[in-house]
Amino acid sequence: xxxxxxxxxxxxxxxxxxxxxxxxxxxxxxxxxxxxxxxxxxxxxxxxxxxxxxxxxxxxxxxxxxxxxxxxxxxxxxxxxxxxxxxxxxxxxxxxxxxxxxxxxxxxxxxxxxxxxxxxxxxxxxxxxxxxxxxxxxxxxxxxxxxxxxxxxxxxxxxxxxxxxxxxxxxxxxxxxxxxxxxxxxxxxxxxxxxxxxxxxxxxxxxxxxxxxxxxxxxxxxxxxxxxxxxxxxxxxxxxxxxxxxxxxxxxxxxxxxxxxxxx
Amino acid sequence: xxxxxxxxxxxxxxxxxxxxxxxxxxxxxxxxxxxxxxxxxxxxxxxxxxxxxxxxxxxxxxxxxxxxxxxxxxxxxxxxxxxxxxxxxxxxxxxxxxxxxxxxxxxxxxxxxxxxxxxxxxxxxxxxxxxxxxxxxxxxxxxxxxxxxxxxxxxxxxxxxxxxxxxxxxxxxxxxxxxxxxxxxxxxxxxxxxxxxxxxxxxxxxxxxxxxxxxxxxxxxxxxxxxxxxxxxxxxxxxxxxxxxxxxxxxxxxxxxxxxxxxxxxxxxxxxxxxxxxxxxxxxxxxxxxxxxxxxxxxxxxxxxxxxxxxxxxxxxxxxxxxxxxxxxxxxxxxxxxxxxxxxxxxxxxxxxxxxxxxxxxxxxxxxxxxxxxxxxxxxxxxxxxxxxxxxxxxxxxxxxxxxxxxxxxxxxxxxxxxxxxxxxxxxxxxxxxxxxxxxxxxxxxxxxxxxxxxxxxxxxxxxxxxxxxxxxxxxxxxxxxxxxxxxxxxxxxxxxxxxxxxxxxxxxxxxxxxxxxxxxxxxxxxxxxxxxxxxxxxxxxxxxxxxxxxxxxxxxxxxxxxxxxxxxxxxxxxxxxxxxxxxxxxxxxxxxxxxxxxxxxxxxxxxxxxxxxxxxxxxxxxxx
Numbered sequence: 001x002x003x004x005x006x007x008x009x010x011x012x013x014x015x016x017x018x019x020x021x022x023x024x025x026x027x028x029x030x031x032x033x034x035x036x037x038x039x040x041x042x043x044x045x046x047x048x049x050x051x052x053x054x055x056x057x058x059x060x061x062x063x064x065x066x067x068x069x070x071x072x073x074x075x076x077x078x079x080x081x082x083x084x085x086x087x088x089x090x091x092x093x094x095x096x097x098x099x100x101x102x103x104x105x106x107x108x109x110x111x112x113x114x115x116x117x118x119x120x121x122x123x124x125x126x127x128x129x130x131x132x133x134x135x136x137x138x139x140x141x142x143x144x145x146x147x148x149x150x151x152x153x154x155x156x157x158x159x160x161x162x163x164x165x166x167x168x169x170x171x172x173x174x175x176x177x178x179x180x181x182x183x184x185x186x187x188x189x190x191x192x193x194x195x196x197x198x199x200x201x202x203x204x205x206x207x208x209x210x211x212x213x214x215x216x217x218x219x220x221x222x223x224x225x226x227x228x229x230x231x232x233x234x235x236x237x238x239x240x241x242x243x244x245x246x247x248x249x250x251x252x253x254x255x256x257x258x259x260x261x262x263x264x
Numbered sequence: 265x266x267x268x269x270x271x272x273x274x275x276x277x278x279x280x281x282x283x284x285x286x287x288x289x290x291x292x293x294x295x296x297x298x299x300x301x302x303x304x305x306x307x308x309x310x311x312x313x314x315x316x317x318x319x320x321x322x323x324x325x326x327x328x329x330x331x332x333x334x335x336x337x338x339x340x341x342x343x344x345x346x347x348x349x350x351x352x353x354x355x356x357x358x359x360x361x362x363x364x365x366x367x368x369x370x371x372x373x374x375x376x377x378x379x380x381x382x383x384x385x386x387x388x389x390x391x392x393x394x395x396x397x398x399x400x401x402x403x404x405x406x407x408x409x410x411x412x413x414x415x416x417x418x419x420x421x422x423x424x425x426x427x428x429x430x431x432x433x434x435x436x437x438x439x440x441x442x443x444x445x446x447x448x449x450x451x452x453x454x455x456x457x458x459x460x461x462x463x464x465x466x467x468x469x470x471x472x473x474x475x476x477x478x479x480x481x482x483x484x485x486x487x488x489x490x491x492x493x494x495x496x497x498x499x500x501x502x503x504x505x506x507x508x509x510x511x512x513x514x515x516x517x518x519x520x521x522x523x524x525x526x527x528x529x530x531x532x533x534x535x536x537x538x539x540x541x542x543x544x545x546x547x548x549x550x551x552x553x554x555x556x557x558x559x560x561x562x563x564x565x566x567x568x569x570x571x572x573x574x575x576x577x578x579x580x581x582x583x584x585x586x587x588x589x590x591x592x593x594x595x596x597x598x599x600x601x602x603x604x605x606x607x608x609x610x611x612x613x614x615x616x617x618x619x620x621x622x623x624x625x626x627x628x629x630x631x632x633x634x635x636x637x638x639x640x641x642x643x644x645x646x647x648x649x650x651x652x653x654x655x656x657x658x659x660x661x662x663x664x665x666x667x668x669x670x671x672x673x674x675x676x677x678x679x680x681x682x683x684x685x686x687x688x689x690x691x692x693x694x695x696x697x698x699x700x701x702x703x704x705x706x707x708x709x710x711x712x713x714x715x716x717x718x719x720x721x722x723x724x725x726x727x728x729x730x731x732x733x734x735x736x737x738x739x740x741x742x743x744x745x746x747x748x749x750x751x752x753x754x755x756x757x758x759x760x761x762x763x764x765x766x767x768x769x770x771x772x773x774x775x776x777x778x779x780x781x782x783x784x785x786x787x788x789x790x791x792x793x794x795x796x797x798x799x800x801x802x803x804x805x806x807x808x809x810x811x812x813x814x815x816x817x818x819x820x821x822x823x824x825x826x827x828x829x830x831x832x833x834x835x836x837x838x839x840x841x842x843x844x845x846x847x848x849x850x851x852x853x854x855x856x857x858x859x860x861x862x863x864x865x866x867x868x869x870x871x872x873x874x875x876x877x878x879x880x881x882x883x884x885x886x887x888x889x
Contacts, residue, residue, distance in 0.1 A: 158374030
């Protein structure tokens with residue numbers, strides 16, 4: 001087994017644990033590269049099907065290409081898609097910096113969906129290498145009734161034994177991609193031939209490295225127009241993946257505050 | 265796209281441990297920087313953060329990326345940092361030094377292949393140096409590199425450093441840890457981290473990066489006897505597939521496997537997958553889905569193995585333990601032992617020795633303190649199949665979880681326990697007729713449905729009505745009713761708290777015996793205390809269902825079928841549940857049966873349907889005649 005085989009086997013194990021232990025369960029599908037890999041891994045785990053719904057928490061501000069992609073692959077992959085809205089920005093904590101405040105809409109939209117579908121488990125595609133705060137996460141991360149992440153009081157997690165407290169108002173965020181790096185995601189996309197929104201590929205010398213809302217995501221300078229070229233580019237780049245995400249950079253603790261409040 | 269980009273070895277996890285302030289975070293920051301592993305933004309971030317705080321460049325800020333950590337000045341949780349050395353991938357696990365965070369450390373360190381133990385050369389081994397070294401031994405890390413840090417404070421002096429090394433070596437020897445290497449270094453100054461120190465020409469050994477490059481890749485587990493714990497069983501389309509990850513060994517289509525607790529055998533008919541080349545074999549580490557012929561249905565937790573390579577089978581296990589709960593552990597406490605995908609009910613039969621961390625010696629004790637290390641004996645309610653834990657394997661090590669599914673301890677298993685002289689040597693004999701055989705013959709499993717509720721809630725009435733419905737469905741069912749038990753088996757018991765507990769224990773023990781012969785048992789017993797019902801759950805083990813027969817007190821009192829409420833109100837009987845004795849409402853019963861509305865028939869239908877759903881085997885699993 002090479003490193004991708006090992007990452008794949010581990011993710012499949014995690015997805016099968018989640019499916020066995022958490023009901024009802026749903027997977028967040030943000031339409032980005034990581035969540036497409038995640039849907040793909042679910043199909044590997046469950047032999048070609050995704051036996052739980054996927055959720056798109058729609059900020060209404062995604063790129064039109066993303067909406068088209070969503071509709072096409074919901075059909076092709078036979079996904080059960082749950083859609084959720086986000087509240088207007090005026091309803092969000094005004095002490096957050098502007099881009100973080102905008103991003104926090106998604107947290108609120110997600111909370112509404114978790115309550116609506118009484119979800120016990122939510123599978124999310126975050127990775128440790130994306131952002132320092134995410135490096136502290138558990139594979140099974142329990143969230144209390146206000147969906148807050150209690151970073152200082154996380155359960156022990158080792159030897160692939162995951163905490164599954166069945167308590168009133170607690171749901172579990174499941175993170176099957178936690179150990180993957182950005183380049184692993186791309187190498188796996190290349191190996192498996194996983195489809196992506198073409199915003200990831202260079203047009204007129206620019207491409208998106210990470211996709212969020214249109215108004216708080218910016219493209220990078222790049223000529224990488226194929227998956228192979230993106231991989232080659234990543235092997236030499238020294239800038240971080242989320243450099244184009246405005247909310248990470250507004251203040252030293254903006255992203256951590258978002259995450260403690262339940263952001264992905 | 266060249267092949268070498270797509271094919272790489274898996275990352276080698278390295279854990280970095282040591283006493284608080286001995287320089288772990290600084291070491292990691294320095295290591296990442298000197299080996300060119302930092303993204304552009306990070307160095308600027310460190311410089312900026314250090315500048316804001318009026319410090320010179322603090323490498324540890326790289327890790328202390330959470331606000332709360334910087335405020336406190338300690339790393340609160342483990343972090344995994346990918347790290348590339350030449351073409352080889354590592355993952356650095358940073359474990360915190362602050363003593364109350366053992367559980368975070370174990371979270372990071374449990375799967376490491378090698379460890380770097382950082383010791384302040386000027387200060388020598390400290391309390392957490394010992395604690396962490398102990399943990400390295402317990403989780404079976406084979407390669408330990410000792411980094412003697414801050415040697416600049418000893419003026420890079422060979423003699424002084426050697427003396428400090430000597431004391432650490434003695435400590436490790438006590439733990440039977442043989443370190444691969446001692447490296448004199450200064451993380452802050454960069455001496456002997458990624459480049460050779462000009463200050464220590466006398467040192468001829470490898471630098472830290474050279475030492476890491478020498479750590480062997482994780483050893484293959486493919487050549488060991490097959491162990492495939494069943495994770496789940498799916499029925500997709502018309503096919504039934506058994507899913508699980510191979511922990512040791514390999515499987516090939518056509519292999520004959522023994523199905524753990526069933527003891528029956530089946531042949532691997534196929535290895536199923538989606539979007540991969542067809543497979544006829546698979547090895548340790550792979551998550552597989554297989555079909556079996558004949559199409560028997562294993563349960564989650566069943567260990568699949570080859571007939572001639574059976575694991576250890578015993579109900580008493582000796583184990584090492586690291587204890588993570590904030591309260592001490594005492595003999596007699598019960599937990600679930602999670603072992604790969606299996607869960608077993610276990611009781612702490614004895615605490616055989618506890619490690620004193622001041623000098624790492626073993627002592628007798630009646631408890632294991634929070635964050636303590638011990639050797640214990642576990643007694644299970646049934647035989648457990650397992651392998652002793654050896655370093656480099658992923659199974660043979662369990663975790664203890666409490667009834668809230670919280671992990672409270674880690675237990676690398678040693679082997680079967682001998683019965684010590686003087687203990688009650690009870691050897692229940694196992695029946696040669698397996699539970700599975702019985703279930704197949706009957707078409708249903710045994711089970712215990714524990715019906716609790718206030719007097720007059722309708723427990724016995726509903727139990728009897730459900731009994732006749734289930735009997736009509738050819739289910740072998742019986743009712744254990746509180747009054748019947750008290751008339752015979754429990755005639756010697758009164759209504760004191762101790763007697764009520766004993767009443768529950770006896771009822772549970774009888775129910776268990778019946779359930780083990782394959783019967784479905786409906787127990788109708790007030791069992792007012794949550795603790796007593798928990799005891800019943802533990803006595804029964806697998807197949808226990810708590811059913812809350814729920815009617816409010818006013819309704820029960822109005823019904824008063826036996827005139828007991830009236831008697832209690834008149835003071836003729838005391839200690840009556842609901843009047844002058846408490847009833848603990850079940851917090852999360854397996855089935856909630858309100859009886860305030862609806863007819864007895866409707867409620868009994870619900871109960872019967874729930875019971876049938878729990879015990880009846882799916883079509884196709886009955887023995888073919």
